[in-house]
Amino acid sequence: MRFQVLGPVTVHDDLGGPVALRGPRYREVLARLILANRRVVPVGRLVDDLWDEPPVDAVGAVRTFVAGLRRALEPDRPPRTPARLLVTEGLGYALRAEPDAVDAWRFDDAIRVSSTLPAGQAFSLLTEALGWWRGPAYTDFADAGWAQAERSRLTEQRLLAVERRAEAQLALGAAAAAVPDLDAHVAEHPWREDAWGLLATALYRSGRQADALAVLARARRMLAEDLGIDPGPALRRLEHDLLRQAAHLDPVAADPTVQVWEQARAAYDSAVPPRTGTRLESTAGLMRDLAVTGGGGLAAARAHRLSAVVAADELGDAELTARVIGIYDVPAIWTRSDDPAQDRRLVDIAEKTLLRLPAHDEADRARLLATIAVESRGALPVDDPTEAGLRPLRAARRAEEIARRLHDPALLAFALNGVFMQSFQRAGLAQRREALGTEIVAVAATSKLATYEVLGHLILVQTRCACADYTGADQHADAADALAQRYELPLVKVFTTWYRALRTSATTDLATAEAAYEAAAATLTGAGMPGLEQGILPLAQLSLYLRHHDTGKIAAIAADTDWGPYKSWVEPTLLVARGELARAREALHNLTSPPRDLLFEALWAIVAHAAIAVDDVEAMHRARIHLSPAAAETTAQSGLLSVGPVRTHLDDIDTAMSL
Template identity: 90%
Template sequence: MRFQVLGPVLAHDDLGEPVALRGPRYREVLARLILAHRRIVPVSLLVEDLWDEPPADAVGAVRTFVAGLRRALEPDRPPRTPARLLVTEGLGYALRAEPDAVDAWRFDDAVRSASTLPAGRAFSLLTEALRWWQGPAYSDFADAGWAQAERSRLTEQRLLAVERRAEAQLALGAAAAAVPDLDAHVAEHPWREDAWGLLATALYRSGRQADALAVLARARRMLAENLGIDPGPALRRLEHDLLRQAQHLDPVATDPTVQVWEQARAAYDSAVPPGTGTRLESTAGLMRDLAVTGGGGLEAARAHRISAVVTADRLGDAELTARVIGIYDVPAIWTRSDDPAQDRRLVDIAEKTLLRLPAHDDADRARLLATIAVESRGALPVDTPTESGLRPLRASRQAEEIARRLREPTLLAFALNGVFMQSFQRAGLAQRRDTVGTEIVEVAAHSKLVTSEVLGHLILIQTRCALDDHAGADRHADAADALAQRYELPLVEVFTTWYRALRTSATTDLDTARAAYAAAAASLDGAGMPGLERGLLPLAELSLYLRHHDTERIAAIASETDWGPYRSWVEPLLLVARGESESAQNALHDITSPPRDLLFEALWAIVAQAAIAVDDVEIMRRARTQLSPAAAETTAQSGLIGVGPVREYLDNIESALSSH
C-alpha cells in the first residue's frame, strides 16, 4: 500500500490502483495518522483535531472511520484477525506503513540523502523527488489546524530541494539548464535570497553577466520596496564578485557527457509539455536503457515502466498503450519472474490492448504478443494443458510469425526472446533453444542490436552446457563478456560468472568449487534480480554434493537454509540424507512437478534421487517420464548449475524399478 500526501491525500494498492477511502472524514483520519509518522495518536487527540465542537458520539465516530479504513487498506485480511497496517495500541491508533510507503517520508529521505551525494546523483534524486508533488502538501486539509505546521515544514523542504537541485546543476556545469526553473522559483518565492543568488550565478556562468547583475538589482528593489531592507551579506558579496568577474564564479569543469545530457534534458522539458503521450513513450524508452544498468537501475526501470503502462492504459488510447508497452524490449534470459504480480498486471493490460488495437497494426500487435510471451516466463502448465495456460506459448508463435512477415530485425529479435521463454513444454529441448539462440545472435549482430546479441550468447551458453559442448559455451561466454565490457552492460557478468563457477566445479575439488559458487553468488548482491537470487547458492552447493555423492555434506545443510522457490523439490533429498526416510516419503507423496523452466530437469533429477532412496515407485516412474526426453542431455542446461547427466539418473531409476 502506498500513500500520497504531497497533494491530495490518496492511497494506492500494490498494482497502483487508487483505494476507495469513502468520505472526507475517513481521509482526514488517514492523513492525521500519516502525519504522526508511525507513532500512536490517542483517540482523544483525533477527536480534538477532527472537530471544533465534537459531537456526543465523537469517539464512536472515530472508531467507525478507523474500521472503514481498515477494510479499505487491508481488504484481504481474514475476519477477526489483528490489523497489521492500521493498528490499535493502548487508547489510540497508529499507521504502521513501511518507511518508503508515504511520498512525504520518501521526500524527506531524498532531501536528506542528496546533501551527501555527488552532484550528478543528487540532481537525479532531487529531480525524481520533486516529481512526487501533485499540489500543496495535505491540500485537502489546508484549513485544518493539525496540518498547518507539517504543511509549512514540507513546503520549506520542497523549496530547499528546488535550490539544492539547482546547486547540483551548477556543479555539473549545466548552468543554462538551471535558469528557467530558478527564474520561476524566485518569481513565486521572492523573499528567498539564496534563490536570487543561484539565479544570478547561473546567468553569469551562462555568459549573461549583464542579466545576472540585473537580477540582483531586481532583488534589491523588491526587498527595499516591500520590506524596507537591503540585501543580506551573501547577495552583496555576490554582486561585488560579479562586477569584478571573480575567478571562483567561472564555470566549473565537468564531464562533457553530463553537459550534453543536461542541455538535452532542458530542451526536452521546454519542448514537450507534461501530461502528453510522448512523455510516456520517452519514459518507457529511458527505462529500457536503465534496465540494463543492473542493480537499482533494473528495479527502478521495472517500477517506472509499469507506472507508464498503467498511465497509458488509463488514457484509453490503445495505440499509445501498445507503443509504451512494446518499446521496452529488454532481453530476458532467466525463466523465473522477479515480480510476478507486476508481470501479471502487465500481461493483463497487454491482452486488453490487443483487443482494442486496430487490426492493421501488425508491428504493435507483434510487440504486445512478444511481451505476453516474455513476461509470462515460467508460466507453462506443469500438468494438464489449458487454453489459458497455453496462451503465452501461442502468443510467442504469433509474434514470431508476424515479425518474420514484416522482416523487421528488432521485432524479430524480441519475438524470438518470447519463443525462448516459452520453449520449455517438456524436457530435452536444448537443441531447439540452441537454434533460437543462434538466430538471435545472427539477426542482432547484423543489425547492431547489442543487448539482443548478448541475449543470444547467454542462451547459447545454456544450450551448449546441456549438449555437453563446454568449449562452445566458453566461446559464447567470452563473446558476451566482450560485448558487455564494450557497451557497459554490467548484468551480463552475473551470468558469465555463474557459468564459470559451473565450469570450475566440473574440474576442481569440492572446496574450490564451493568457493567459486560463493564468489558468483556475491555478484547477485544488489543486481536487482530477486527471481534469480533466492535459493540459487544452496541449490548450486547441493548440485556439487550430488555429483560427488557426498551424503554427509547434504545431511549437514542447515535446516533453516533459504531455498527460495526450490524448497519443496529438495526437501525429500535432505530428509533422506539425514536418515528421516518416513518424512522423506511423506514429502514425496505431496510433490508437484517443478515449473517448466531452465531448472526443470535438474529439480526432477533431485526428486528422482530421493525417490530411489526410499523406493517410491510412483515418483520414480513420474521422474522417468519427465526426464526421458532429455536422455542425451546433461542437467546443466541452466548454464549456472548442473547435477550430472540425465542418462545417469534414468539408469538409476531403471535399476531401482527392475526389482519390482
C-alpha cells in the same frame, strides 16, 4: 500498498490501482498515522486531533475508522488474524508501512541522500523526487492543527530540493537549463536569498553578466521595500564578485556528455507539451535504456514503464498503447518473473490492445505478441494444458511469423526472445534453444543489436552447459562479457559470473565451489532481479552437496533458509537428510510438478533423489517420465547450477524401481 501525502492523501495497491477509502474521517485517521512515521498514536490523541469537541462515542468511532482502513489496506487478510500493516499496540495504533511505501518518507530520504551524491546522481534523484509532488502536502487537511507543522516542514524540504537540484545543475555545467526553474522559484518565494544567488550565478555562467547583476538589484529592492532589510552577506559578496568577474565564478569544466544531456532535456521540455502521447512513448524508450543499467535502474524502469503503459491505455488510443508497450523490447534471459503481478497487468493490457488494434498494423501487433510471450515467462501449463496457458506460446510463434514476413531484424530478435521464453514445454529441448541462440546472435551481430547479441550468447552458454560443453560455454561467456564492456551493460556480469561458478563447481573441490557460488551471489545484491535472486544461492549449494553425496552438509542447512519459489521441491530432500522419512513421503505425495523453465530438470532430479531415498515408487515414476526426454543432457542447462547428468538420475531411478 503505496501511500501518497504530497498532495491529496491517496493509497494505491501494488498494481497502481487506487484503494477506496470510505470517507474523509477514514482518510484523516490514515493521514495522521502516516504523519507519525511508524510510531504509535494513542487513541486519545487521535480523538483530540479529529474533533474540537469529541462526541460521546469518539473512541468507538476511531475504532470503526481503523477497522474500515484495515479492510481496505489488507483485503486478503483472513478473518480473526492480526493485522500486519495497521497494527494495535498498547492503547494506540501504528501504520507499519515499509520505509519506501510513503512518498513523503521517500522524499525525506532523497533529500538526505542527495547531499552525499555526485552532482549527476543528485540531479537525477532530486528531479525524480520533486515529481512525486501533486500539490501541497496533506492538501485535504490544510486546516487541521495536527498537520500544520508537518505541512510547513515538507514545504521547506521541497524548496530545499529545488535549490539543491539547481546547485547540481550548475555543478554539471548546465547553467542555462537551470535558469527557467530558478526564475519561477524566486518569483514564487522571493524571500529566499539562496535562490536569488543561484539564479544570478546561473545567468552569469550562461554569459549573461548584466542579467545576473539585474537580478541581484531586483532582490535588493524587494528586500528593502517589503521587509526593510538589506541583502545578507552572501548576496553582497556575490554581487561584488560578479562586478569584478571573480575567477571562482567560472564554471568548472563539465563532462560534455552531461552538457549535451542537459541541453537536450531542456529543449525537449520546452518543445514537447506535457500530457501527450509523444511523452509516453519517450518515457517507455528511456525506460528501455534504463533497464539494462541494473540495480535501481532496472526496478525503476519496470515501475515507470508500467505507469506509461497504464496512462496510454487510459487515453483509449490502441495504436499509441501498442507503441508504448512494444518499444520496451528489453532482452530477457531468466525464466522467472521479477514482478509477477506487474507482468500480469502488462499482459492483460497487451491482450486487450491486440483486440482493438487495426488489422493492418502488423509490426505493432507483432511487438504486442512478443511482449505477451516474454512477460508470460513461467506461465507454460504444467500437467493440465489450458487455453490460457497456451496463449503465450501461440503469441510467440505468431510474433516470429510476422517478423520473418516483414524482414525486420530488430522485431525478429524480439520475437525470438519470446519464442525462447516459451520453449520449455518439456525437458530435453536444449538443442532447440541452441538454434534460437545461434540465430539471435547472427541477426543481432549483422544489425548491430548489441543487447540481443548478448542475449544470444547467454542462451548459448546455457545450452552448451546442458551438453557439458564448458569450452564452448566459455567462448560465449567471454563474448557476452566483451559486448557488455563495450556497450556498458553491467547486468551481463551477473550471469557470466554465475556461469563461471558453475564451471568451477564442475572441476574443483567442494570448498572451492562453495566459495565461487558465494562470490557469484554477491553480484545479485542490488542488481534489481528478485526473480533470479530469491532462493538461487541455497539451491546452488544444495546441488553441490548432492553431487558430492554430502548428506551431512544438507542436514546442516539452516531451517530458516529462504528457498524462494523452490521450497516445495527441495523440502523432501532436506527432510530425508534430517532423517524425517515419514514427513518426506508426505511432502512427495503432495508435490506438484515444478514450472517448466530453466530449472525444470534440476528440480525433478532433486525430487528423484528424495523419492529413491524413501522408496516412493509413484514419485520416482513421475520424475522418470519428466526427465527421460533429457537423458542425453546434464541438469546444468540453466547456466547457473548443476545436479549432474540426467542419465545418472534416470539410472538411479531404474535401479531403485527394479529392487
